[in-house]
Amino acid sequence: MSRFIVRRLLSVIPTFFIIVTLSFFLIRLAPGGPFSREKKIPPEIMANIMAKYHMDEPLLNQYFRYIGDVLKFDLGPSYRYKDHSVNDLLGAAFPVSIMLGTMALGVALLLGTLVGVTSALNQNKWQDYAAMSVAVLGISVPLFVIGPVLMLVFALQLKWLPTSGWINSRAGWKTVIMPIATLMMPYFAYIARLSRGSIIEVLRSDYVRTARAKGLKERVVIAKHVLKGGMLPIVTYLGPAFSGIIIGSLAVEQIFVIPGIGKIFVQSALNRDYTVIMGEVIVYSLILIAANFVVDILYGLLDPRISYK
């Protein structure tokens, strides 16, 4: 196990380096730049701007300057939000997204496994069909539909909840309900369906049959053996899901005006805000690599058959 961890850590560093380098050069190939404007900036002023941000230097120099800054944990200034550094922007937005994402994924995991297990234990009975229909609905209806519909019903018609905003606004904690309910839907659906499938398989496996044959109580069998074994595909899914939910919640952030990372992620690409894009790539890849790493270690804990040589 410890050899596996060391080897894995050693492979992470070059991967990370390749991601940063590739991204740095790739994003500059996109048409336009951070200072493309409808009312075009006169060339003299453009020259001033380029000089200010060192964008008039050869690209390789810019690259080494950037890497040097990154090693000092300085992600540079934002070209669009000129009063903020990338560190400031991401530093403010990440906690919000992590909070929103963790809560939504937590709810999805709880409800999803519950529904999945119920379905699997009642395979092809009405409970199964009902539960899976909810799950399919959850994944077929896009977030940008669920969000406005919830808002229409709960904020405008019933007036139970504020339309939008985030925790520190006057409306307080009530603001998190609709975003979480919206954001969790597809994840809930994935988890419910994946857990149903894998639990059905585990139920038929030899070790569960053995456990039952030993005369263990059904509840013990399910809790100790079935759940543990059936969680594997879900755990695998959680790696990318965790990084995905944090960075990919654009629709929810946009609809409910949440100051998270998803909006910055898309906006920075559209604005060609190079430093912000790079900052996001760096932070995202770190989270992703870490999440997948944790998942691989969890494999060993969940399934005794797995061993890393």
Added chain:
Amino acid sequence: MKRVLSGLLLIVLAATLVVSCGGKAGTAKGVEFVMGNGAEPQTLDPSKIQGVPEHHIYMALFEGLVGYDPKTSLATPGLASSWTISPAGDQITFKLRKATWSDGTKITAQTVVDSWLRSLDPATASEYAYMMGMVVKGAADYNGGNGAKEAVAIRALDETTFQADLLGPMPYAVDMMAHYAFAVLPMHVINAKGDAWIKAENFVCNGPYKLLEWKPQESLSVVKNDKYWDAKNVFLSKITFLPIDDNLTAYNKFKAGEMDWSYGIPLDLIDEVKLRPDYQVSPQVATYYYIFNMTRKPFTDIRVRRALTMALDKQELVDKVTKGGQLATTSMVPVMAGYTPAKGPDFNVEEARKLLAEAGFPDGKGFPKTPIIYNTSSGHKKIAEWVQESWKKNLGIDVTLVNQEWTTFLDTRSNAHDFDIARAGWVGDYLDPNTFLDMFIIGSGNNDGLYANPEYDALVKKAATMKAGPERMAVLQQAESFLITKDQAVIPFYHYVSQDMIDTTKWDGWYPNPLGSHEWKYITLKK
């Protein structure tokens, strides 16, 4: 499991606690105002601002020499209590009133000089510095690195008198100076802190409001500035700007009573929005149009350009597609005080078909399959679809529609000029026809269709040297008629309207105006 549950319970409890403590805020301290402000402000530094959301915040935090009249958008006294224009029309002298920054430091004529020079300084890299370059003598040269700082013809005659020499008799110069490009800056802080002056802890301003809190992407709030010279007439105690870019959310939030003013209108709900008494619509100095690439066949042929123009019933477009009260037009320049726009060809299918046949495409036969490019947006898409179908129905020609995301679109249209027909829109920076016409001269960075007519250029340049008055306007009108009739370099569709949601039976001092400049200090509750 238990721990999770008790954690959840705790969250719920905390939530109810926060809600119950929230209560009504601010009734004792005065009237608060919440505005849906479109997007996250890119900066608060007036030298670096560009865009509408920043403009609304600028007007709360800063005051230039002149401000905007709430009804006409023309210059009103601001930091300057009065001004005089020299007989030749090329020099303005401002008399400053006694005013201070929010930290108590005095504002003098020298502050104005230093502020303008800072905006022009190449090292500041101000994007809107070109506006100063358009009117102030020596400004463009200094900003472009071709002239000395000292050659910029602005000066402090004494502590309260500021003077600027113009490039010529420019009648619109004073009105232009309400723009944030001509802001007055807290130079004592900028000199001490450099670029960090904009940080909340250093921030100093001279407008009716001062910065309270800025949470990126979430909200920006300002409170009344007691040091403002006219503070006794400032009514609102606090203004909160919310960066809501989703129009549906903005509208819902307004409907739910969570905002007092919002300009995000969902286009698809316009039929409902229109019926509301709190919907405000007024003409804007802005035009929606398509441009031809004048270097590409078959658009090098005036008959083709005119045929395409005449085959579009723009009244139908504004009545049935955009529906927001936009004004269908054949002109590039909207109606302005003293200016009657030139008239382009009207909707006339028969004439259009005839022209197209003369150009060698009877019934549209042989017309190349041309793409129209537009930037992704449901509004532009609807219009493009309508244009496509109209041309097909009226002329028998097929065009394809190509949408691109904004930055790619700008690159294709403005840098590569790699298009046949492209969508465009232009919002006037000041109230003069020149703002719509000087972009079409040869070599202008905004002449995306590569229109080139030396006669046109001569007229525009001539008008720039003339004094205000009907003669000058006549020259500009002649130039416009070149653009939209003789050469038909563009197809004007309609003049925009500004669409706002604000209950004017509740709020006073908010009037629709041509530039959409609503000075905060005038807004009060109706009695």
Added chain:
Amino acid sequence: MPLLDKKTDKAVNEFNQYVKPVSLWADAWKRLRRNKMAVLGMWIVGAYLVVTFGASVLPFHSYTEQQMLHVNLPPSLKPAGVVALGEHEKRRVDLKEAIERSGRSDLKTDLERVDAEIIQLKGDMDVNPVHKRVYILGTDYLGRDMLARTIYGGQISIMIGLIGTLTAAFIGIVLGSLGGYLGGWVDNLIGRFVDLMYSLPYMLIVIIIMSMLPTGSNSIFVLYLAIAMISWLTISRVVRGQIISLKNSEFVEAAKSMGASSNRIIFRHLLPNSLGIIIIYSTLQFPSFIMNESFLSFLGLGVSAPQASWGTLVSEGVQGMQLYPWRLLVPAVAMTVFLFAMNFLGDGLRDALDPQSKNRS
């Protein structure tokens, strides 16, 4: 579970009797047909394919033709002229009320126009055959038939879903099982490559690819490429996880000890046992490809207006759902029904292909 008699290479059961070799597929088909929900799903999917891809020869209205007098008509079985007149008269009442309240001049011009249109409609109603049309699912903002738009929209969305799912499953299976089975540096290499693909800014890569094509040449192939590029990432990790967990199980040990080749172990033992998860995951991904297409069309990749896809129809419908709910519901329901059918079909396939249930039911 049948084992192999090494000498004859024929299947034997637990009691060492020869069993009639039934191929995996024939057997699965037999069981699939017994699953009512799966059969229903199959019929629905089949019907969708026939209608959407045969749309051009079927008697639908044009999906591009605009009727300015038929804008935003609700679903109805009555002729369009009658419905339009009703809508106009409703609008007239609303406008009059609003004018009484506020007296705004722009509303008065609107009222005049509506009056003129009512006169025009009344006059044209019996003369112009256009007003005899029936829009059973209503019209959109330019007076185009929602039914036709939804059906034609299905073409691109179904294609995208299928191509995305197939490439995802194929690449995901190959790379996932290779990494999972071989382990070591191969696994590490593939794993890091997946991390890399996840981390690169996808949106910009799509923008760059598009900028390399000439303006207006909107190749549908590029759309498929853009979808396929990232479709397989998560599924490859899921497959890898399954393989890792299965490769130490008894039956693989048994196969190994009997000298089965790696190929044989992967394709005859590991993959069939992971097929369930693969199928579930694939059907789950289907809607995300459809939505991804509408996101890519924001960047200008994909179908261009006036053609629509389910994704773009739904995202446009949301904006006006308060006033014109059918513009959201028609494409959304069409899409959801299809996805339901796909999921039931997927479930049926999963059950049918499950080697554990073989020879048991």
